[in-house]
Amino acid sequence: MAEGSSDTSLALGVLGGMGPAATLDFLTKLQSFTPAKTDQDHIRVLVDINPKVPDRNLAGSGAGPVLAEMAGALAGAGADVLAIACNTAHAHADLIQRASGLPLIDMIETASSAARDRGARRVGVLGTKVALRLYREYLAAQAMGLVTLEPRRQDEFMATIYKIKAGDTGPGVRREMADYAADLVAGGADALIAGCTEAPLAMGPKDVRVAFIDPGELLARRCVAVCLGLEPAPAALGA
Amino acid sequence: MAEGSSDTSLALGVLGGMGPAATLDFLTKLQSFTPAKTDQDHIRVLVDINPKVPDRNLAGSGAGPVLAEMAGALAGAGADVLAIACNTAHAHADLIQRASGLPLIDMIETASSAARDRGARRVGVLGTKVALRLYREYLAAQAMGLVTLEPRRQDEFMATIYKIKAGDTGPGVRREMADYAADLVAGGADALIAGCTEAPLAMGPKDVRVAFIDPGELLARRCVAVCLGLEPAPAALGA
Numbered sequence: 001m002a003e004g005s006s007d008t009s010l011a012l013g014v015l016g017g018m019g020p021a022a023t024l025d026f027l028t029k030l031q032s033f034t035p036a037k038t039d040q041d042h043i044r045v046l047v048d049i050n051p052k053v054p055d056r057n058l059a060g061s062g063a064g065p066v067l068a069e070m071a072g073a074l075a076g077a078g079a080d081v082l083a084i085a086c087n088t089a090h091a092h093a094d095l096i097q098r099a100s101g102l103p104l105i106d107m108i109e110t111a112s113s114a115a116r117d118r119g120a121r122r123v124g125v126l127g128t129k130v131a132l133r134l135y136r137e138y139l140a141a142q143a144m145g146l147v148t149l150e151p152r153r154q155d156e157f158m159a160t161i162y163k164i165k166a167g168d169t170g171p172g173v174r175r176e177m178a179d180y181a182a183d184l185v186a187g188g189a190d191a192l193i194a195g196c197t198e199a200p201l202a203m204g205p206k207d208v209r210v211a212f213i214d215p216g217e218l219l220a221r222r223c224v225a226v227c228l229g230l231e232p233a234p235a236a237l238g239a
Numbered sequence: 240m241a242e243g244s245s246d247t248s249l250a251l252g253v254l255g256g257m258g259p260a261a262t263l264d265f266l267t268k269l270q271s272f273t274p275a276k277t278d279q280d281h282i283r284v285l286v287d288i289n290p291k292v293p294d295r296n297l298a299g300s301g302a303g304p305v306l307a308e309m310a311g312a313l314a315g316a317g318a319d320v321l322a323i324a325c326n327t328a329h330a331h332a333d334l335i336q337r338a339s340g341l342p343l344i345d346m347i348e349t350a351s352s353a354a355r356d357r358g359a360r361r362v363g364v365l366g367t368k369v370a371l372r373l374y375r376e377y378l379a380a381q382a383m384g385l386v387t388l389e390p391r392r393q394d395e396f397m398a399t400i401y402k403i404k405a406g407d408t409g410p411g412v413r414r415e416m417a418d419y420a421a422d423l424v425a426g427g428a429d430a431l432i433a434g435c436t437e438a439p440l441a442m443g444p445k446d447v448r449v450a451f452i453d454p455g456e457l458l459a460r461r462c463v464a465v466c467l468g469l470e471p472a473p474a475a476l477g478a
Contacts, residue, residue, distance in 0.1 A: 007291065019278040020270055024263065027288075031259055037405045039258040042290035048316065049266070051281035073316035077287065077309075166276045 010227040011044040013079025013102065015070055017051040018086035019165045022197030022216070026085040029220035034228075043227040046079045056088040057128050064092040068099035075100040081233050083107070083223050087131040087195050087215060097237040105222055105234060111193050111215035112138040118211045120191035122147050124184025126157060126177070127195030135195055147189040149180060156180075164198040178207040185209055249466040250283040252318025252341065254309055256290040257325035258404045261436030261455070265324040268459035273467075282466040285318045295327040296367050303331040307338035314339040320472050322346070322462050326370040326434050326454060336476040344461055344473060350432050350454035351377040357450045359430035361386050363423025365396060365416070366434030374434055386428040388419060395419075403437040417446040424448055 012030075016023030027047065036042045048070045054061035067089060071082060082097070082104045084090055090108050097104050112135065115123045124147040125135045136146045149157055160176045177199065181192050191211040194200045205212040225231035251269075255262030266286065275281045287309045293300035306328060310321060321336070321343045323329055329347050336343050351374065354362045363386040364374045375385045388396055399415045416438065420431050430450040433439045444451040464470035 017278065017281070017283065020275075020281045024266055024270065027263055027266070031263065036259075038401075039256065039290040039404055042256070042259045042288075044256065044291055045259075045286075045288040047284075047286040047288065049281075049284040049286065051278040052283055070316075077312035077316050162277070165278055 007040075008229060009043050010080040010229070010233065011046060011078050012223050012227050013071070013074030013077075013082045013100075014045060014047040014085055015050075015067055015074070015082065015089065015096065016047050016085040017049040018053055018056060018089055019198060020049055020051050021165070021167070021201060023047065023049050023085045025201060026083075026197065026216050026220055029217055030223060033221050033224045043224065044078070046074050046077050048074060053089070056086065056091065057130055063089065064095050067092045068095045071096040071100035071102070075102050081105060081223075081226060083219055085216065085219075086197055087134070088128045090134055091130050094237065101236060103234040103236040105219060105226055107215045107219040108134045108138050108195075110218045110222055111135075111195065111213050112142060112144070114213050114218050115139065115144060115191045115193060115211075116142045118191055118213075120144055120211065122188050123191050123193055124148075124181065124187065124189025124210075125193045125195040126180055126184070126199050127193075128158065128161075129154070131195050135193065147184050147187045149183055153180065153183055160202075161196055161198050164202050169202045173202045174207065177203040181208045247468060248282050249319040249468070249472065250285060250317050251462050251466050252310070252313030252316075252321045252339075253284060253286040253324055254289075254306060254313070254321065254328065254335065255286050255324040256288040257292055257295060257328055258437060259288055259290050260404070260406070260440060262286065262288050262324045264440060265322075265436065265455050265459055268456055269462060272460050272463045282463065283317070285313050285316050287313060292328070295325065295330065296369055302328065303334050306331045307334045310335040310339035310341070314341050320344060320462075320465060322458060324455065324458075325436055326373070327367045329373055330369050333476065340475060342473045342475040344458060344465055346454045346458045347373045347377050347434075349457045349461055350374075350434065350452050351381060351383070353452050353457050354378065354383060354430045354432060354450075355381045357430055357452075359383055359450065361427050362430050362432055363387075363420065363426065363428025363449075364432045364434040365419055365423070365438050366432075367397065367400075368393070370434050374432065386423050386426045388422055392419065392422055399441075400435055400437050403441050408441045412441045413446065416442040420447045 122145045200214045293302045361384045439453045
């Protein structure tokens with residue numbers, strides 16, 4: 001429950017900083033989706049913008065324990081439910097939930113369910129290799145296939161993501177992102193998930209000829225609904 | 240020190256949510272002032288966006304203990320130094336520092352020093368009554384006078400601030416803010432401090448005929464400098 005108030009809204013804990021700009025984008029979406037006329041109408045959000053989390057794309061980098069410690073600290077500071085503003089870091093979702101004892105509003109599950117709701121059968125995902133593995137699993141569980149970039153293009157996509165992390169969201173980068181999406185559509189995708197939180201900073205529905213799914217936007221909408229009690233919170237692991 | 244890293248940058252704890260949009264504005268400024276090419280170049284920022292803090296303008300509202308508890312939790316989560324993204328809440332600065340044991344990068348002091356550095360003698364401040372009391376004290380300590388709105392205009396100013404909190408930063412609100420600033424200049428102010436974090440959301444240097452000081456912007460620049468070790472951290476209370 002939120003500190004210093006008799007209201008019943010839940011406090012959201014956000015594991016962020018991967019990268020920092022994507023976390024601000026997520027926080028901005030959270031606020032814009034909250035029906036609020038006064039400060040007090042907003043939900044309480046505890047955020048750890050930790051850009052020092054070891055690289056989520058390297059096995060054995062130690063990202064998991066750092067994320068678990070961050071999650072435990074957010075629980076201690078008053079969070080009731082967690083969100084992770086990074087697709088790739090969901091590889092450590094179980095550890096994060098067990099370390100904190102809090103339920104997680106899962107971004108990969110949220111985006112995958114949105115693809116299903118739009119009738120998708122083969123979903124193109126732009127994401128890191130770790131995120132693609134997670135999406136393959138979640139999409140398969142709902143009888144959808146995954147369409148990915150060919151290896152050389154995947155490497156180029158990652159180079160573009162690092163440009164966005166360095167602050168470049170100009171026309172050149174936007175064109176590159178639209179081209180990766182076009183590759184996936186040419187490969188048979190009937191929906192596109194911008195499955196890296198940096199991706200929606202440089203692309204949108206207008207850049208894609210199929211349904212465009214921004215996992216961060218959908219996650220933000222779900223977080224607001226859960227924290228305001230309009231949607232049930234997910235069950236905690238082991239609960 | 241930042242978690243999961245051998246670097247020596249300090250982690251910043253931010254007491255926020257008063258209001259939520261102003262906190263995002265502060266976080267955006269923090270990021271934009273950080274010289275960063277990769278995620279890891281950014282500083283770690285732990286933020287409590289708590290819009291449920293009792294009204295900072297009401298004596299005995301209980302805001303102090305809530306802010307102190309938030310500060311303690313940020314210390315527990317890994318913050319090395321604190322900032323408060325709200326001018327008015329600085330009324331509880333001592334309590335916040337004693338409860339957390341952490342030094343505070345003080346926004347009121349930062350803005351007052353900036354006015355002195357620009358050669359101001361009489362400083363107009365747009366802020367809540369509590370914030371005006373703080374500015375009067377800090378400005379006097381540096382031999383500067385305070386220019387405030389007459390009581391009726393002060394009430395109108397607060398009504399405009401609540402419009403901004405409700406999301407209105409349109410032309411009407413901008414004109415009102417510029418008019419309050421003009422009142423202060425007519426009253427003899429040779430510099431203007433936008434001393435409420437909502438104020439800079441609806442005004443800027445172009446709206447004022449004297450030096451315009453945005454405390455949140457200056458605070459963000461100082462926080463980045465302190466966390467990157469380019470400027471010494473303030474001493475902790477009692478240290």
